[in-house]
Amino acid sequence: MSEPDYVIVGSGINALVAAAMLGRKGRRVVVLERNDRIGGCIRTEEITAPGFVHDVMATTFVLFLLSPAYAALGKDLEARGLSFSHTDTPTAVLRPDGSHVVFTKDRARNVAAFEALAAGDGAAFAREMDGLGADASFLFALLGGSLWSAPIFKAVAKEALRRGPRGLMAWFGEQLVTARAHLEGAYASEALRALWAPWVLHTGLGPESAYSGAMARVIAFAIEIAGCPIVTGGARNALSAFERLIVDQGGSIHTGADVVGIVPGPGDRAAGVRLAGGETITARRGVICSVAPDQLYGRLLADFPRPVPAEVTAGLARYRWGKGNVQIHYALSAPPRWKAGPALDKVALIHLTPGLDGVSRAANEAERGLLPAEPTICVGQPTALDPSRAPDGKAILWLQLPEAPRVIKGDAAGSIDVPADGRWTEAVREAYADRVEALLAAHVENFRDGVIARRVYSPADLQAMNVNLVGGDPYGGFCGLDQFFLWRPFKSSINHRTHVDGLWHIGASTHPGPGLGGGSGFLLGSALK
Structure with a gap:
């Protein structure tokens, strides 16, 4: 294998966008992914029952559809199988009394x-x-x-x-x-x-x-403008399109490739990477890491000869992670019949909440380490947009609970026993999912009789799937003002540079932050020669 121009560590949306943008310039790129599949937070599996196709984490591609990355790469990706399913009613809110706005x-x-x-x-x-x-x-x-x-x-x-x-x-x-x-x-x-x-x-x-x-x-x-589109056939088809594009451009993607260190070259410039098996892959122009800050500075650069600057070490010590996330997936024997009426049938994403005060209360409880008593429930209806996600006449639901503590200190409702060490155990996970299910079932006439299977992922489960989701935080770290924009990931950060020449940092932990827009990958892929 000839030496690539760039090695990219990680294969989330930013890594794939960077690889494709560099490939457009004729640069040869090698993408290395430690897991058995590419995609980062983009993951599609039949996790409940055969024939029910679930996006395990990320599912809504509105940011990608409106992004500069899609403007640049969209036609190439569509030529390789990417397509989106839409609805004219992208979102709604449903309150406990059944009142709703579409x-x-x-x-x-x-x-x-x-x-x-x-x-x-x-x-x-x-x-x-x-x-x-x-x-x-x-x-x-x-x-x-x-x-x-x-x-x-x-x-x-x-x-x-x-x-x-x-x-x-x-x-x-x-x-x-x-x-x-x-x-x-x-x-x-x-x-x-x-x-x-x-x-x-x-x-x-x-x-x-x-x-x-x-x-x-x-x-x-x-x-x-763009609604809340999902990828037809599952988000995995976006990954397949990216993979075909990168390979067609002369690049390659390797899974099961666990990078454990950055290899120094002349002048302590990043010259390549070292894999867990001892293999070294060098790059002519540099290395791009789409990983969390602790992975880059605490693991990949642990043995690098140029020491990490004091301001970066201090920034890493003070780096804060955001709230955790819980995902719940259902396979249903029929589409849900909403008690509020058919106006909700084709809505892509419905939020169940008492309102502004309810969101504030649940978010505050999670930030204080409590399981929210009445969490905000985001209910996605993928089969309303794309019937191919389930067998004929059946349906799936995609639930996200964005207000979950990384470490549990207690239960705001006082009914779930929490381990003394604050871990998300299977018992806590399923008990919390039961709470969520009761809130959802109150709004759906045929819910209880229609559930074929349920699959729940706690913050701990999400981190086990992806080491960069620390505490189940899908946003790459706290997104408050003091750790965003000019100050992401650190107060000393300048765009996507690191203190090592030829080494760049992208991903949700860097500007412009999280989401499926692929922003940091696009910015760096556009800037590099």
């Missing part, structure tokens, strides 16, 4: 529905979306661009000239508003606040987090 991809319908909830709320939503649209080029440059770069400095300077320095600072201040302040200030309807409050959880934040208000607006803007 969000569509039609602005006029949304405005009319929100206006019916409370006079002025429809007009307020239209103003919010129009305002975001007017700021989109600048806002998305900040959210997804290389922050330490001339283009960003020029964009900020241009905005300062347009708005004036004080006006620009006021704009930045508005972006830092919490979701609670934004939702309570913009909308009179509790139901409309309930629709958007759960979505900030999917950004690794809570309703009281700085800049969560901006994230709520961005999500509304994105899903009104």
Whole structure:
């Protein structure tokens, strides 16, 4: 095998995007994955019963569909089998009393529905979306661009000239508003606040987090445009398309390849990697690591001759992980019949929550190490979009619980016995899933009689599947303001550089953070020669 230009460690969405972007430039790339399959948080299996196809973790590809990576690679991936399934009703909220709000991809319908909830709320939503649209080029440059770069400095300077320095600072201040302040200030309807409050959880934040208000607006803007699409046939088909593209470009992908160290070259430059079996793979231009910070600096660079700088060591010691995640999957004998009515039948993602206060309460309980008494439940209905995910006439449900403690200190409801060491045992996992199931079953007429099988993954299970999901955190670390944007992963970080020449760091732990947009892989793959 000839020496590649780049070796990429890890095979999540950012690694695959980086590999494909480099391949477009004629660079030969080798992707190394320690597990028996590629994909990171993208994983599809028949985990409940034969013929029921579940995306175990990530399933909604709206960020990818709207990303620069898809704009660059989409046609090539589609030519290799990638396609998406859609619905015109991407999301909804369902409250305990059965009241609900359905969000569509039609602005006029949304405005009319929100206006019916409370006079002025429809007009307020239209103003919010129009305002975001007017700021989109600048806002998305900040959210997804290389922050330490001339283009960003020029964009900020241009905005300062347009708005004036004080006006620009006021704009930045508005972006830092919490979701609670934004939702309570913009909308009179509790139901409309309930629709958007759960979505900030999917950004690794809570309703009281700085800049969560901006994230709520961005999500509304994105899903009104692109919905909540899933990959037809399962997210694994996105991985297959990437693999075919990378191989067609002259690259290669190897699973079961556990990288244990970075190999130094002349001048202590990264010259390649060492595998657990002793094999060394060198690279002409460098090494890209799509791993968590502790894996890169605590494991792969443990024996590297150039010591880790003091500021990086300090940053690693202070690095904080976010809340854990619980996934629950159901195989059903028939599609769910929602007691609230058929308006929910084709909704991609339904949040079950009492509302804004309920989301705040559950998030706070999880952050304090408690099992939430009434967790926010995200219910995905993949078979409503893609019937091929289950045998004829049957269905699957995809549940995500984004408010789960990494280490359990207690149960907010006081009914689940928690081990003294705080571990997620099988008994705790299943008891918590029973709590969630009771909340869900109260809204579905045919649920109890329709369950064929259930499969639950606790935060500990997720970490066992992927070493980078520390404590079951799917967002690569706490996403609060002080550990995001310019300060991700560390206060000393500059884009995706490391202290070692020829070694770069990408993934959810780096800017622009988590999600299926492949942002860090795209930025680095575009920048490298």
